[in-house]
Amino acid sequence: MDAIRKQLDVLMGANRNGDVREVSHKYYDRDVCRLFLAGLCPHDLFQLTKMDMGPCPKIHSLQLRKEYEEAKVKGDHNFHRELEDMIERLIVECERKIQRALKRLEDEDATAAVAISVSKVTQTPEVMELSKQIKEKLKEADVFDFEGKTDSKIRVLELVEDLKGQRADKQSVLLLDAFNKDRASLPLPNQNPSQPASLPVVDPPDRHTQEMIYEKLKKAEDLGERGLIDEAQKALEEAETLKKLGARQEPILESSKYSVADVRITDQKLRVCDICGAFLSVYDNDRRLADHFGGKLHLGYMLIREKLAELQVLV
Template sequence: MSAQAQMRAMLDQLMGTSRDGDSTRQRIKFSDERVCKSHLLNCCPHDILSGTRMDLGECLKVHDLALRADYEIASKQQDFFFELDAMDHLKSFIADCDRQTDVAKKSLADSQKEISAEVAAKAEKVHELNEEIGKLLAKAEQLGAEGNVEESQKVMDEVEKTRIRKREAEEIYRSSMPASSFQQQKLRVCEVCSAYLGLHDNDRRLADHFGGKLHLGFIEIREKLDELKVFLLSFSSM
């Protein structure tokens, strides 16, 4: 995006469709059914997941930062309850994603050999520690990027402790099954974004996953859906 386009977008977001007396842009209102209400509330999956491997392409409804600004100004004076439209949109999207996750998990289970529940639990423990390491590394990198070196180092200390626990869990898992079966249960499906995670993923792969735009985008969408549910529940109980 050029500097001029960025400036126009900033003005749209700040001033809405009426900036510079541009009457041609006022033909469609933010309340129009053609406008994406999730976009007005800054939670449309098409925006959040843009540029990821699950890029949804362009939303079928209108996205315009100026219309969002109009809505934000008007909503200070009146409740429009667009939260209901956005909640329905996000519920449908997450339900589809969760169905895909279930399909991926079933496919994975079908492709892997039967092992005992005890061994499966040991493999699951390694996966859990992998996830913990990935999340901690992503947090440490974020703190470092923000200049909070001391806190970042504290998190890295936790990473080292977790790595020790992971090595111990791997040894327990490895010793519980024949070498020929050791690679079984090496994959799992991320419950948040449905990506595959490997039992033997290295730290870089884990940090890239848990600190990546796709995983964080799904967290943002799921958290926004929870917020909308709480908001609408508070109104229904009044």
């Protein structure tokens, strides 16, 4: 019910039933969310994910946000420092997760920690332009919300989702290209690292096997986001086993029967997203990478990192 109520709040406003008496509140009241007034409430970041904080117990009101922004210009109040502190705490927690993952990977593969910066590879002018358009459309949606134009707001939010999808697709292609170059430079198992690496030509797995591989990769990402690194690596190794079996066109049975020992962890060539901390593999396909870039956790961490940069410029 909380999730449904939150979705209705996004579409129609928290006061859709007339039960939030905004007129009786001031922006500086204790039961008004100061972080929302400053631009970003953490309760809105990771809805319906494993990091979901639940609905915010305080009032979110665009009217009160407008009043706050007018007061801030006059120098009466400034809640941006509180927002900056909150974002820094979230980023510190994420960075610790990233460092733990990198340390574990470094023990297995010393090159994994420095191979690719996801944020640098995927920040092209075209991607940045899409991000700019998304921000502008979200502001437009807030204006329609403030004016009570629900239909217009819904149309704009649908456009925002389309733009996010376009951005995720472009980022996935950019990272896939970087991964292909990364993979081509890697020595094959039992190959002398001093010899040039050559990629074998194999037939792709059948459709059923590809679906099983995708499920294993998705499971690995979910486990990685929860900090369960051993379990995530196990799922990735099982996915690689399926890839190898599929490439040989062998019959595919129950995927859980294959031993983790069939594939070395170093064969996975894992990389860690330096934005959200999720595990990625140089063997991921464009579908999986697009799902990663369009996922709520990645988008949430990208949003707070961008917001922190904005706040630091204002200081």
